[in-house]
Amino acid sequence: MNRYEFYELKSWMYLPVIFIGLLGNFASFLVYRTAPMRKSTVGTLLLILSLIDILLLILITPIFVLVFLPLWQDQWQKYSFHMSFFAYSTRYVYPLCMMTKSCSLYLMVLITIERWIAVCRPLQAKVLCTNRNTMKAGIFIIIFSIVFNFPRFFDYKIGDGYLSEMWMLDTEKHWWYFMFYFIILSVIFDYFLPFLIMTIANYHVIRALQESDEVITGLAVQKRKDQKTTVMLLVVTIFFAFCHLFSMFLKVAESIFGGFLTQTSFYWEVFAEFTIFLIIFHTSSTFFIYYGFSEKFRTIFHDIIRCRQRLDDVKCSTYLPVNSSGAVSESKTRKAPAIV
Template sequence: MNILNLSNITNSTPEADSCIEIYHKAISFQFYTWGVVGNIIAAYGIIGNILAILVLRHRLMRSSTSYYLISLAVYDTGVLLAMILLMALPTIYLEKNILMEYYFVSVYMNQYLYPLALVAQTGTVYTTVGFTIERYIAVCHPLKAANTCTKSRTKRIIILIFVCSVIYNVPRFFEYTVVETWNSSLNRSVPELITTTLGSNTDFKKIYFICLQLVVMFLGPFVLIFILNIQLMWAVKNAKKTRNRMSTNAAKEANLTIMLIAVIVVFLLCQLPSIADNILWTMFDKSKLQCSLHYIRLTSITNLMVIVNSAVNFILYCVFGKRFRRVFIKIVYYPWKRKGTRYKYTLYDSSGSRRGNSMKVYNTESTFL
């Protein structure tokens, strides 16, 4: 996710008339793409991810897979928050000339929130890899699943993914810095985000952005996810042929697999366009890309698709996950249902005594779900 695209476009000063015209068209396009549509999607997504975490933490949902999905929801929420703070809100100032002070504050925030957003995106990618591998083992190699797909191992993997995501993105914290320049039209000093010596180093770009980025963030995980997902689809297709002979546990596993396949497919569809965006951003001159309206629209849409991917999982869980739906309904319905129905019942003690049967009346309370 190239969160800095907006900053790179708007902080530049186009000299040619064509670039000035493109500059204003880009601001308007990004306002409607990010400031309007993006804000709505992100707000819904944050709520959806919080609800997903509440459901996945329920005792009926606890499993190694639910731990992966909770971790995924946390990373997705981080991506959505970064989108709002760094992309959506700044476009409102640029288009409507409001929230000026926030816009300048966001420039300072960009230096730190942008790397954190990339940590969240890296975590999203490799958490998806994690539960894809786990589901592949559970479905295609069920005899190994009991010893491999355990909760304790899943927790260790989640921690490892987080640590590696942070370490991998450490250079991002030193890629940009903020300097203050005098703006005569505003009659004040304004912050400007500029590339550091490390960020502009040619060798650093070749090694980190071209070699590592393509292999670590795109080719490696996406090829693995794609191959394993094909295997999962094939396994589910074969399972449908023997549906009548499936046990209850097998049917639940099949339903969970279908739900995760849906998550993986949406992940691939939404994330793959960002690969082309990042390749273009790395290989071509940034000043030329900033004066290309087609590229600006492309990168705006690809960033929006990343946001959609971070916001849509709750819907997928509800549509494809039967147990998730039941637990969600239970959580939502429980606070509103009646306290219970009180009734009396009578027990007769027939101990065989000649003195007669004793009778006791009990009050009890029953609730119905």
């Protein structure tokens, strides 16, 4: 198998995973936009995360899937439409993809911190864990992600014949940029700092859950529901950390060798694609974690599906769009896509 055949094969593998991820995250968005879910800060955070993950999967598609599929005339030929699509996607879509990835990463960190406060500092939770504070933190994360990843617009440039060429990532001309920004700052803010926060917070949350198991019979019903939510979010964050661990390993290895390992060996290219697949797989699978671990999520999801067939049900007004008079808007409901 040559290099082009490998990239075509992996693109066909990515395609169904991304499609399932788009459906799953859209379903999660429909669930977390309902009034019962938006009452909690966790619901608000997961609502934002679903939107960010949808955007991430959309941005990933042209760069890592479409350009490698046999859909183009004169594929990989200079001045072809395919080469211009690849060059402009690398130049402009790739930085947006990295911004969205950072948003998703730090939203997971924020969710972990919220659970740590709720479980380990319950007396402070009512003051700190509010929807107002959550929105402020979410806006800060978006601004930080844009500012931190803005230099990536200068990573590549469009050369003669619509060839995508390294610009600031050219280690021979801009070695300082490669080491300081692409390696050191990226390792710190994309991997080390968020993983350190999640590891410490999750450790204390797990300890608190183990202690609460000893007195589980004395817990109120709401406390038990909160514990189940915490377990679900633990699974999400730990799975998230695992899927990003290999990317961190590749980044650290490149910092040690002082260059792009993917340019030295085809095996490193395969490993790099494996790290990308894990990130896509995690982004596409969160719906199944929510569905498997959260009874409330399952109940609302099933109600949303049933309500699309029973608009006259009073209970459905909780889940479906309403007009200014407070009645369910039938026209808007018909336009909404069905979740299968």
